Amino acid sequence: MEINVLYLGKIFCKRDNLVRCEDTGTMIQSPISAILIRHPQIGNILYDTGNSPDYKQDYPVPVQETYPVSEFISIEDALQQQGLTVNDIDMLILSHLHFDHAGGLGYFKGTKAIQNVVVSEDELKDAYFRVMTGQGGAYVKELFDIDGIRYVPYQEELRLAEDVLLFAQKSHTAGCTGMVLDTEQQGTMIVTSDTVYTEDNYKQELPPGGSINATTEEFYTNLERIKKMQVELDAKLVYGHDFEQIMQLSKCTLA
Numbered sequence: 001m002e003i004n005v006l007y008l009g010k011i012f013c014k015r016d017n018l019v020r021c022e023d024t025g026t027m028i029q030s031p032i033s034a035i036l037i038r039h040p041q042i043g044n045i046l047y048d049t050g051n052s053p054d055y056k057q058d059y060p061v062p063v064q065e066t067y068p069v070s071e072f073i074s075i076e077d078a079l080q081q082q083g084l085t086v087n088d089i090d091m092l093i094l095s096h097l098h099f100d101h102a103g104g105l106g107y108f109k110g111t112k113a114i115q116n117v118v119v120s121e122d123e124l125k126d127a128y129f130r131v132m133t134g135q136g137g138a139y140v141k142e143l144f145d146i147d148g149i150r151y152v153p154y155q156e157e158l159r160l161a162e163d164v165l166l167f168a169q170k171s172h173t174a175g176c177t178g179m180v181l182d183t184e185q186q187g188t189m190i191v192t193s194d195t196v197y198t199e200d201n202y203k204q205e206l207p208p209g210g211s212i213n214a215t216t217e218e219f220y221t222n223l224e225r226i227k228k229m230q231v232e233l234d235a236k237l238v239y240g241h242d243f244e245q246i247m248q249l250s251k252c253t254l255a
């Protein structure tokens with residue numbers, strides 16, 4: 001198994017949105033990323049797809065104001081850097097359906113990958129419920145309700161292979177998919193997605209501020225679970241929006 005963290009540009013957001021703090025005004029840069037896994041049995045797996053190329057038209061004004069896109073790198077270009085096209089992807093996994101993770105799905109229209117989009121069942125249901133009841137927020141229906149898409153939902157856990165396990169987290173969203181990857185050289189890696197945005201959230205046990213995360217209880221319950229897993233598996237963590245980490249990981253191939 002070979003793993004590449006793909007850097008897909010960045011958005012601005014309030015510092016407090018990522019890590020709760022006194023400073024609710026300062027805007028900081030938050031990286032957008034995806035993870036490419038070249039797997040010997042499954043083929044090419046892509047976890048998340050980044051922003052939409054049409055973010056200026058697609059994203060509602062409040063989303064654009066709260067999270068302005070300051071750099072856009074398309075998933076198509078990032079895959080090209082890896083010598084791949086959208087047609088080479090065998091399976092898509094969406095950590096959750098927010099705009100900065102599901103926004104690149106449109107590139108996969110008509111490919112085999114769009115027939116095989118793994119997402120937690122709770123996430124899929126809640127995303128549709130929200131967009132159909134005027135509570136979309138960071139969910140934008142046009143981005144994930146696309147022509148020809150076939151979702152493959154799972155509950156709780158889904159073992160894709162001996163060395164790839166997906167698990168649904170009830171934090172950040174109704175079903176945010178984390179991933180455990182067992183690699184030969186790096187050992188075990190736990191990909192948290194947005195339940196743990198940054199190292200500060202994890203090490204200092206600081207919950208995010210902002211309006212997306214309704215309660216801090218969910219954050220702490222999930223954090224406890226991740227910390228337990230980390231110890232049991234002696235794992236390295238990969239956070240959802242940690243600038244330094246994503247820049248560093250995106251420079252090399254992990255195996």
Ligand SMILES: [Zn+2]
Nearest residue numbers: 098100194240
């Ligand atoms: Zn995100």
